[in-house]
Amino acid sequence: xxxxxxxxxxxxxxxxxxxxxxxxxxxxxxxxxxxxxxxxxxxxxxxxxxxxxxxxxxxxxxxxxxxxxxxxxxxxxxxxxxxxxxxxxxxxxxxxxxxxxxxxxxxxxxxxxxxxxxxxxxxxxxxxxxxxxxxxxxxxxxxxxxxxxxxxxxxxxxxxxxxxxxxxxxxxxxxxxxxxxxxxxxxxxxxxxxxxxxxxxxxxxxxxxxxxxxxxxxxxxxxxxxxxxxxxxxxxxxxxxxxxxxxxxxxxxxxxxxxxxxxxxxxxxxxxxx
Amino acid sequence: xxxxxxxxxxxxxxxxxxxxxxxxxxxxxxxxxxxxxxxxxxxxxxxxxxxxxxxxxxxxxxxxxxxxxxxxxxxxxxxxxxxxxxxxxxxxxxxxxxxxxxxxxxxxxxxxxxxxxxxxxxxxxxxxxxxxxxxxxxxxxxxxxxxxxxxxxxxxxxxxxxxxxxxxxxxxxxxxxxxxxxxxxxxxxxxxxxxxxxxxxxxxxxxxxxxxxxxxxxxxxxxxxxxxxxxxxxxxxxxxxxxxxxxxxxxxxxxxxxxxxxxxxxxxxxxxxxxxxxxxxxxxxxxxxxxxxxxxxxxxxxxxxxxxxxxxxxxxxxxxxxxxxxxxxxxxxxxxxxxxxxxxxxxxxx
Numbered sequence: 001x002x003x004x005x006x007x008x009x010x011x012x013x014x015x016x017x018x019x020x021x022x023x024x025x026x027x028x029x030x031x032x033x034x035x036x037x038x039x040x041x042x043x044x045x046x047x048x049x050x051x052x053x054x055x056x057x058x059x060x061x062x063x064x065x066x067x068x069x070x071x072x073x074x075x076x077x078x079x080x081x082x083x084x085x086x087x088x089x090x091x092x093x094x095x096x097x098x099x100x101x102x103x104x105x106x107x108x109x110x111x112x113x114x115x116x117x118x119x120x121x122x123x124x125x126x127x128x129x130x131x132x133x134x135x136x137x138x139x140x141x142x143x144x145x146x147x148x149x150x151x152x153x154x155x156x157x158x159x160x161x162x163x164x165x166x167x168x169x170x171x172x173x174x175x176x177x178x179x180x181x182x183x184x185x186x187x188x189x190x191x192x193x194x195x196x197x198x199x200x201x202x203x204x205x206x207x208x209x210x211x212x213x214x215x216x217x218x219x220x221x222x223x224x225x226x227x228x229x230x231x232x233x234x235x236x237x238x239x240x241x242x243x244x245x246x247x248x249x250x251x252x253x254x255x256x257x258x259x260x261x262x263x264x265x266x267x268x269x270x271x272x273x274x
Numbered sequence: 275x276x277x278x279x280x281x282x283x284x285x286x287x288x289x290x291x292x293x294x295x296x297x298x299x300x301x302x303x304x305x306x307x308x309x310x311x312x313x314x315x316x317x318x319x320x321x322x323x324x325x326x327x328x329x330x331x332x333x334x335x336x337x338x339x340x341x342x343x344x345x346x347x348x349x350x351x352x353x354x355x356x357x358x359x360x361x362x363x364x365x366x367x368x369x370x371x372x373x374x375x376x377x378x379x380x381x382x383x384x385x386x387x388x389x390x391x392x393x394x395x396x397x398x399x400x401x402x403x404x405x406x407x408x409x410x411x412x413x414x415x416x417x418x419x420x421x422x423x424x425x426x427x428x429x430x431x432x433x434x435x436x437x438x439x440x441x442x443x444x445x446x447x448x449x450x451x452x453x454x455x456x457x458x459x460x461x462x463x464x465x466x467x468x469x470x471x472x473x474x475x476x477x478x479x480x481x482x483x484x485x486x487x488x489x490x491x492x493x494x495x496x497x498x499x500x501x502x503x504x505x506x507x508x509x510x511x512x513x514x515x516x517x518x519x520x521x522x523x524x525x526x527x528x529x530x531x532x533x534x535x536x537x538x539x540x541x542x543x544x545x546x547x548x549x550x551x552x553x554x555x556x557x558x559x560x561x562x563x564x565x566x567x568x569x570x571x572x573x574x575x576x577x578x579x580x581x582x583x584x585x586x587x588x589x590x591x592x593x594x595x596x597x598x599x600x601x602x603x604x605x606x607x608x609x610x611x612x613x614x615x616x617x618x619x620x621x622x623x624x
Binding site: 169170172173174175176177178179180183187188191192 | 334335336355356357361362363365366367369370371372373382383385386387430431434
């Protein structure tokens with residue numbers, strides 16, 4: 001007799017479950033669609049529903065705004081550098097935790113993951129006072145360091161999970177067949193790690209790109225894009241320009257996350273080597 | 275006598291362990307010496323934790339002896355890394371590379387040696403033919419069954435024509451039918467390629483079927499080295515007698531009543547004849563009387579548990595030549611006389 005399980009294909013969900021699922025999705029997504037909608041409205045400040053008319057004129061205006069351009073490039077630079085830092089440190093940490101037994105391993109593993117779980121405000125305050133105590137000027141670099149603290153975590157988690165799945169005998173098999181450490185790294189470890197590294201990097205980039213709280217505490221007079229958008233919200237005019245920028249942010253962060261999910265999902269096919 | 279393929283000279287491997295903050299050491303391999311000859315199919319047999327796998331890993335180079343030395347055809351390899359030894363391994367979990375095709379997996383050793391691509395493909399196809407997987411080169415390991423992965427692992431390990439091939443319980447994950455088929459096939463492949471095979475297993479039947487010689491491991495030491503017949507018929511120690519096949523071990527008063535000496539001895543269940551109380555005993559025979567306590571009919575043979583008069587139990591196995599399951603059940607609770615030849619009594623140490 002077939003056992004009854006909630007994941008049976010073809011089995012119908014109850015209508016209460018369906019309605020609640022749809023309601024929850026709408027609740028999450030309607031505000032975002034409204035922003036998209038009002039990126040095209042003809043009104044300049046106060047909004048009315050439905051929009052009196054639609055126009056594309058805000059898009060070139062938003063892109064041409066110098067403050068917005070500066071903020072966008074700063075944010076991209078910060079995200080790229082934080083991601084590179086995270087890739088290096090996260091991979092090394094994961095390799096150490098996976099391969100070696102050492103004193104305080106569990107504690108270090110916990111401390112590495114903590115910044116992601118900790119409220120941003122705590123990380124922010126801690127970083128600000130630490131950087132202040134060391135009399136390091138708040139700058140572009142302090143933002144990068146602030147972002148790297150939580151970007152390291154996603155790379156670390158992804159890579160560690162992959163190490164655990166890949167297992168140790170593959171490395172031994174490669175060496176057994178005549179490959180030295182470098183050849184083994186090149187032909188076996190790297191190809192097996194590549195998708196985990198890419199997925200980790202994309203997630204780290206997205207996290208850094210829209211970060212507000214830690215940035216507020218670690219920035220000097222720099223304005224990253226999310227902070228620029230936030231400051232624009234206080235101004236009644238040029239609302240549609242802000243909306244266009246917000247739409248841009250959604251696209252820049254959502255597309256990489258979709259790609260990352262694809263990569264992780266497709267790499268399952270080839271790794272079922274058990 | 276043929277030259278030595280692998281020679282263990284007083285090899286030990288000590289691991290330091292920590293458990294609940296108490297540091298200690300474990301002697302996984304405890305001063306063993308062993309001579310494996312060229313072209314042999316040699317099995318390292320023992321329960322888990324007996325040191326057989328550690329010994330294999332030291333031959334492969336994944337582990338190094340704490341003391342003593344290992345010689346590969348006369349060359350001391352004790353401290354060489356795995357990639358500088360002319361030895362290849364078939365791993366228990368196969369350890370195929372999931373991102374490569376079957377063909378690329380098999381040709382990996384040649385790619386590392388910088389053999390040309392055409393040559394590599396030709397050799398890989400030959401190896402896949404040898405393990406009876408022709409035409410599988412373009413598949414991914416994930417698309418193969420357990421038995422097929424096993425063959426790929428074998429082809430990959432053989433392509434470099436190593437001096438010695440190591441097999442770490444390679445049949446452990448296969449079902450019984452496939453396992454028996456692979457046992458025969460492994461043996462025939464070994465005879466065709468003429469390479470020394472060192473085979474680690476905890477399955478005594480597997481070791482007896484396939485090996486030219488067997489080393490029986492227990493607690494980091496070797497209890498006995500010999501041909502399957504020697505190990506089975508003349509177990510050197512109590513451990514060997516009980517680990518390899520089923521054995522009846524008799525000692526003390528009961529042993530004295532049967533053989534006249536209280537030294538411990540072993541007798542194989544199939545060497546004992548189940549006779550009636552009126553049977554005569556010849557001069558070269560010994561006997562013991564008892565009552566049948568249990569009868570288990572297993573189709574090919576029947577197993578009887580006999581409670582001896584002087585105390586203790588003996589297991590007796592008889593082939594079902596003329597008997598059916600109905601007949602053998604009648605034996606239960608009957609008084610019987612067990613008779614066997616004196617020469618089958620093995621006095622054992624320990």
